[in-house]
Amino acid sequence: MFDHVQIKVASLAESLPFYEAVLGSLGYKNVFEIEDVVVGFGTSTHDMLEISQSGPDAPLSQFVHIALVAKSKEAVQDFYETALAHGATCNGVPGLRDYEPGYFAAFVIDPNGHNLEVVYRDSNTSTGH
Numbered sequence: 468m469f470d471h472v473q474i475k476v477a478s479l480a481e482s483l484p485f486y487e488a489v490l491g492s493l494g495y496k497n498v499f500e501i502e503d504v505v506v507g508f509g510t511s512t513h514d515m516l517e518i519s520q521s522g523p524d525a526p527l528s529q530f531v532h533i534a535l536v537a538k539s540k541e542a543v544q545d546f547y548e549t550a551l552a553h554g555a556t557c558n559g560v561p562g563l564r565d566y567e568p569g570y571f572a573a574f575v576i577d578p579n580g581h582n583l584e585v586v587y588r589d590s591n592t593s594t595g596h
Contacts, residue, residue, distance in 0.1 A: 471507060473517035474528040476579045479503065485553045485578055486518050492549045493537055493585065534584040540571050546585040547573040554578045568592040 476482040483506060487497070490508040498515055499507030509515030516533065537543045543561050551557065559574030569589030577583055 479520035
């Protein structure tokens with residue numbers, strides 16, 4: 468459905484180490500960049516999360532909840548631990564959720580206040596909404 472999604476951060480330079488680490492833990496890499504303006508992470512320029520420098524008078528993105536795909540429960544755990552080690556706060560420890568069978572996820576609040584979820588859907592039990 469989406470080609471890309473963009474969120475605004477207070478400082479791109481300060482936010483990049485966090486996003487490089489947590490998105491790298493899921494296998495996503497820097498696929499697009501306009502220096503000091505925006506960096507896109509994903510598998511291609513047609514499947515990416517863009518992190519963008521907010522302007523001096525522009526507000527940060529607010530009330531953002533982005534769910535990222537993990538390939539395993541271990542990848543969810545790794546993302547969670549990497550995020551906490553890079554300044555995120557816990558918003559839900561890794562574990563099964565009652566949203567649907569096989570929905571294993573973790574939630575963190577990034578240093579800019581964005582709610583990031585990482586989810587693994589067990590194909591043997593998930594209904595995949």
